[in-house]
Amino acid sequence: MRRYTINMLLALAAVLLVLMAQTNLMDKYALQIVMLIGINCIFATSLNLVNGYMGEFSCGHAGFMCVGAYVGSLLSVAFFSDSALFGQALFGPEWALALFPLVLIGAMIAAAVAGLLVALPSFRTRDDYLAIITIAANYIVISIIENIDAIGGPRGFSGMKKTVNAMADSVNTLLDGFVGFLGFDFVVSDSDYAMSAAVVMLIWTLIGAFICVQVIRRLMTSTYGKSISAICQNEVAAEIMGINTNRAKIMAFMISSGLGGLAGVLYAHVYGYVNAQSFNLLKSTEGLVMVYLGGMGSLSGVLLAAVAFTLLVELLRFVIPWLNTTLHEVNLLPADYQLDQIWTWVIIPLMLILLMQFRPEGFLGNRELTHVFPGLKRWFTLK
Amino acid sequence: MLQVSNLKAAYGKIEALHGISFQVNRGEIVTLIGANGAGKSTTLKALMRLRPPESPVVTGGDITVDGVSLLDMAAHRVVADIGMTLAPEGRRIFGNLTVMENLQLASWSRREQDTDKAIRHIFDLFPRLAERARQRSDTLSGGEQQMLAIGRALMTQCAILLLDEPSMGLAPLIMYDMFRTLKKLNAEAGLTLIIVEQNAHLALQVADRGYVLDTGQIVAEGPAQELLHRPEIKAAYLGG
Numbered sequence: 001m002r003r004y005t006i007n008m009l010l011a012l013a014a015v016l017l018v019l020m021a022q023t024n025l026m027d028k029y030a031l032q033i034v035m036l037i038g039i040n041c042i043f044a045t046s047l048n049l050v051n052g053y054m055g056e057f058s059c060g061h062a063g064f065m066c067v068g069a070y071v072g073s074l075l076s077v078a079f080f081s082d083s084a085l086f087g088q089a090l091f092g093p094e095w096a097l098a099l100f101p102l103v104l105i106g107a108m109i110a111a112a113v114a115g116l117l118v119a120l121p122s123f124r125t126r127d128d129y130l131a132i133i134t135i136a137a138n139y140i141v142i143s144i145i146e147n148i149d150a151i152g153g154p155r156g157f158s159g160m161k162k163t164v165n166a167m168a169d170s171v172n173t174l175l176d177g178f179v180g181f182l183g184f185d186f187v188v189s190d191s192d193y194a195m196s197a198a199v200v201m202l203i204w205t206l207i208g209a210f211i212c213v214q215v216i217r218r219l220m221t222s223t224y225g226k227s228i229s230a231i232c233q234n235e236v237a238a239e240i241m242g243i244n245t246n247r248a249k250i251m252a253f254m255i256s257s258g259l260g261g262l263a264g265v266l267y268a269h270v271y272g273y274v275n276a277q278s279f280n281l282l283k284s285t286e287g288l289v290m291v292y293l294g295g296m297g298s299l300s301g302v303l304l305a306a307v308a309f310t311l312l313v314e315l316l317r318f319v320i321p322w323l324n325t326t327l328h329e330v331n332l333l334p335a336d337y338q339l340d341q342i343w344t345w346v347i348i349p350l351m352l353i354l355l356m357q358f359r360p361e362g363f364l365g366n367r368e369l370t371h372v373f374p375g376l377k378r379w380f381t382l383k
Numbered sequence: 384m385l386q387v388s389n390l391k392a393a394y395g396k397i398e399a400l401h402g403i404s405f406q407v408n409r410g411e412i413v414t415l416i417g418a419n420g421a422g423k424s425t426t427l428k429a430l431m432r433l434r435p436p437e438s439p440v441v442t443g444g445d446i447t448v449d450g451v452s453l454l455d456m457a458a459h460r461v462v463a464d465i466g467m468t469l470a471p472e473g474r475r476i477f478g479n480l481t482v483m484e485n486l487q488l489a490s491w492s493r494r495e496q497d498t499d500k501a502i503r504h505i506f507d508l509f510p511r512l513a514e515r516a517r518q519r520s521d522t523l524s525g526g527e528q529q530m531l532a533i534g535r536a537l538m539t540q541c542a543i544l545l546l547d548e549p550s551m552g553l554a555p556l557i558m559y560d561m562f563r564t565l566k567k568l569n570a571e572a573g574l575t576l577i578i579v580e581q582n583a584h585l586a587l588q589v590a591d592r593g594y595v596l597d598t599g600q601i602v603a604e605g606p607a608q609e610l611l612h613r614p615e616i617k618a619a620y621l622g623g
Contacts, residue, residue, distance in 0.1 A: 124436070223491075226488060236433060236437060236438075239431075239433060239459055239462075240433075240468050240469045240536070240539075241462065241539060242459045242462035242468075242491045245458075
């Protein structure tokens with residue numbers, strides 16, 4: 001019974017988040033950060049499947065996020081809104097809420113297929129050489145998308161906001177119906193309590209993150225998951241025990257990139273706009289930082305790191321201007337020099353250097369939270 | 384039952400085996416001896432169908448077990464379908480798992496789930512492993528690790544076991560102990576053994592037949608006792 005408590009707590013936290021967003025206790029900015037945390041959790045834990053559990057070094061994970069983002073966006077526009085690109089909507093906006101999972105699934109499948117770009121070479125290559133291949137895959141994806149003019153090319157692609165707004169409208173209509181059914185004379189959709197588009201995406205992000213964590217947790221506790229760990233330890237030994245290493249690799253890469261695609265499609269709908277360049281190597285590096293910060297092969301560690309990293313980047317938005325003013329006041333900076341946001345990308349890599357120097361295993365190493373604090377086992381298990 | 388005919392294998396452009404042929408009958412212990420670089424380990428890797436980059440590509444000849452060619456098989460199928468596995472050079476155990484977990488993982492290719500019984504059998508053969516069951520396997524001594532590597536191979540329910548340098552880095556007493564266990568497995572369970580060894584003297588004492596490899600070719604073969612007493616082999620491999 002106790003094992004369910006953590007799920008109840010998580011569900012409660014999710015409901016609380018949604019309520020806070022709904023009642024404007026949480027402003028738009030905070031909401032945006034919470035959604036970004038959710039997306040980063042998916043992005044980092046899916047990368048952890050390959051880099052942590054399987055022990056390969058994939059540095060092009062953002063490429064799969066990009067595939068997911070674009071395919072999801074295209075599906076979303078084609079399904080639910082009239083556009084110059086696809087003409088009339090396939091289903092129409094009233095179906096947006098019900099069929100949005102199709103968009104998510106389509107994006108995940110496309111990203112998983114793109115994962116083959118890395119999975120197939122991994123049969124005969126590994127380590128540094130495979131790392132180079134993953135970088136190449138990242139670039140291939142970005143270049144292809146940038147050169148398809150029909151979907152915006154380097155200008156990016158938008159139109160997903162219509163889907164999200166349509167979903168919000170559907171939710172509000174449902175709420176109207178529900179309130180009317182309860183017998184109140186109150187129209188939610190015209191009031192201040194109408195659910196905004198952002199809150200709808202918050203709910204989808206929370207669902208996505210939950211599914212992602214569950215998939216990885218269940219995979220890694222299964223026999224297939226153990227074959228992935230065996231490859232990490234020693235590929236030859238895995239083979240002579242009768243493990244089909246090719247199948248395990250394909251599975252790990254495809255699930256990892258598919259979940260990366262889920263992060264992408266959510267990202268595209270949260271911001272309402274995608275551009276191939278926002279999924280370049282820098283984004284892949286962010287994923288690597290989260291994985292190494294949390295500890296390779298530790299699901300709870302990487303989740304913690306994804307939260308901490310996202311908050312840190314946002315925190316620096318305030319800390320750097322503050323530092324700028326303070327340092328000018330005490331005359332430690334030349335008067336004509338301004339400390340600006342570029343320093344975020346000095347401070348974060350610097351932290352990575354310090355981390356590798358003093359705690360190379362990350363927050364938790366390859367252990368889970370329940371191994372570090374055994375008392376937590378009463379509440380939940382991750383492995 | 385295992386028939387290797389005119390096997391050629393290469394690492395990239397470098398040919399390591401220049402067409403070797405030998406056969407191993409069911410229930411036999413056969414040893415391949417030879418100097419460093421003679422192609423002993425290469426032969427085993429080729430037999431196991433392990434993949435490049437560590438392992439060679441077979442460029443000619445054939446490997447058959449009971450008439451079935453292994454050339455188009457992947458390593459995991461050789462283990463599961465043919466029942467042949469390898470205790471590799473350098474042991475390659477899963478260091479961060481316990482002894483017990485190593486053995487459990489190795490039951491991968493079994494279809495039925497009687498792993499407990501099989502693990503008890505391994506512990507009967509190597510009582511030292513039973514004492515260390517809950518210990519992380521990278522904390523074991525070299526001898527214990529080799530026992531674990533062999534135990535792990537046996538967990539796959541193999542009929543043919545390939546051993547690559549099983550005596551490497553072991554104290555003589557432990558080494559004799561291990562070979563005695565292997566001999567017992569061969570006598571009682573009818574396990575077919577192919578042993579690659581630097582320690583030619585020991586290997587020939589245990590084996591029924593032996594093949595001597597030199598730079599990718601078989602230069603001598605015969606019953607182990609006979610090889611043991613041939614003067615030229617004594618001079619080259621047994622230290623006079």
